[in-house]
Amino acid sequence: MNISRTEFANCKTLIKHKEEVEEVEKKMEIEIRRGPWTVEEDMKLVSYISLHGxxxxxxxxxxxxxxxxxxxxRLRWLNYLRPDIRRGDISLQEQFIILELHSRWGNRWSKIAQHLPGRTDNEIKNYWRTRVQKHAKLLKCDVNSKQFKDTIKHLWMPRLVERIASTQNVTFTPNHYSPENSSVTTATSSTSSSESMASSFYGGDQVKYGTLDHMTNGGDWLNGGDAFETLWSFDELNKWLLQ
DNA sequence: AACAGTCCCAACCGCGAATGA
DNA sequence: CTCATTCGCGGTTGGGACTGT
Structure with a gap:
């Protein structure tokens, strides 16, 4: 087993620290609160952070x-109390971005969340587990299988694009960002509509959303959208899988 | 109305990395 | 370099809400 000196030191520290903390907690009978936060606790946290950061x-x-x-x-603040947190249903556009980015990066929830303003990694993770994995389960395939990934890429995402385009007057700009290198690339005729749309939606670190800009200004892409379930019937999906 | 089963999300946990003394 | 502390991520879980019988 290869282990660096630093890792070894960290392990030792961790074990020692944990034991010490447990011992002190026992001795002093400190009652660390767990579980759901009360309104009072929320208020204390918010007011403290607003004063001291x-x-x-x-x-x-x-x-x-x-x-x-x-x-x-930290968790309570970042996932619930922060003023810029967005609540409500995940919109069609957000669904699309999640699917697209997950296909690129896998379970890198925090990285995906960076491209969804106001959404937390926890929320996206929960969304993936409850909605997407549920579909995989229904279809009796592994969520990481090529079959399921193909379903997402060739059926779900184009369907989402259709639905988005039909609900909003979306036009595509030829220039868009690639999240991999944050550089501007040019859409070609070989680019599929879903790929083109995906690239139009998110940007690099200094997010410039391309066509997303006009949607956020004039449209309601951030508002709650349809669930995956409304995009197709289970029979339809099964039929496609059997092809 | 009552119960059981399922869904969903807030919160917790363990771990590795980063940072500071 | 070592040790202590903090941060942040991804996986997991508990329990309330919802739905079906």
């Missing part, structure tokens, strides 16, 4: 008078 979560927790772990505070 975020970061240094362990000390923040203590200073704010919360009997929570730093981790718990």
């Amino acid at each position: 975020e970061g240094r979560w362990n000390s923040l927790s203590r200073s704010a008078g919360l009997n929570r772990t730093g981790k718990s505070c």
Whole structure:
């Protein structure tokens, strides 16, 4: 087994630290709160962060008078209390972006979330597990199988594109970003409509959304959209799979 | 109305990486 | 270089909400 000195040191530290913390907690009978957050706790956290900013979560927790772990505070803030969090159904466009980016990057939820303003990695992860994996289960195929990936690429995504185009007056610009290298590429005639649309939706780090811009300005792409289930019937999907 | 089964999401956990002393 | 602490990610789970019988 190859293990670096640093990794070894980290392991030792981790074990020692955990044991010490458990011991101290036992001795002092500190009751670290777990489970759902109360309104009071939320208010404490929000008001503390609005005054002092975020970061240094362990000390923040203590200073704010919360009997929570730093981790718990961080999670609550990032996934729920942040002012720019978006709630509600995942729109068609967002579904499309999730499918597209997941096909490129796999379960890199935080990376995918960076391209969906206001959505958290947790939300996307939950969405994938509850909706997409459910479909794979229904179709009796593995979510990572080529068969299922082909279904997504050749059936779901084009269908989403159709639906998006029919609900909004979407036009495509010839220039768009590639998320891999954040460089502007030019759509060619061989580019499929779904690929072209995907590239139009997200950008690199300094997100410039291309056609997404006009949609966010004038349209309602961020509003809740149809669920996957409304795009086709299960029979239709099965028929396609048997081809 | 009552119960069972399923779905969904907030929250937790473990781990590795990064950072600071 | 070592050790301590913090951060962030991805996987998992508990329990409330919802649905069907």
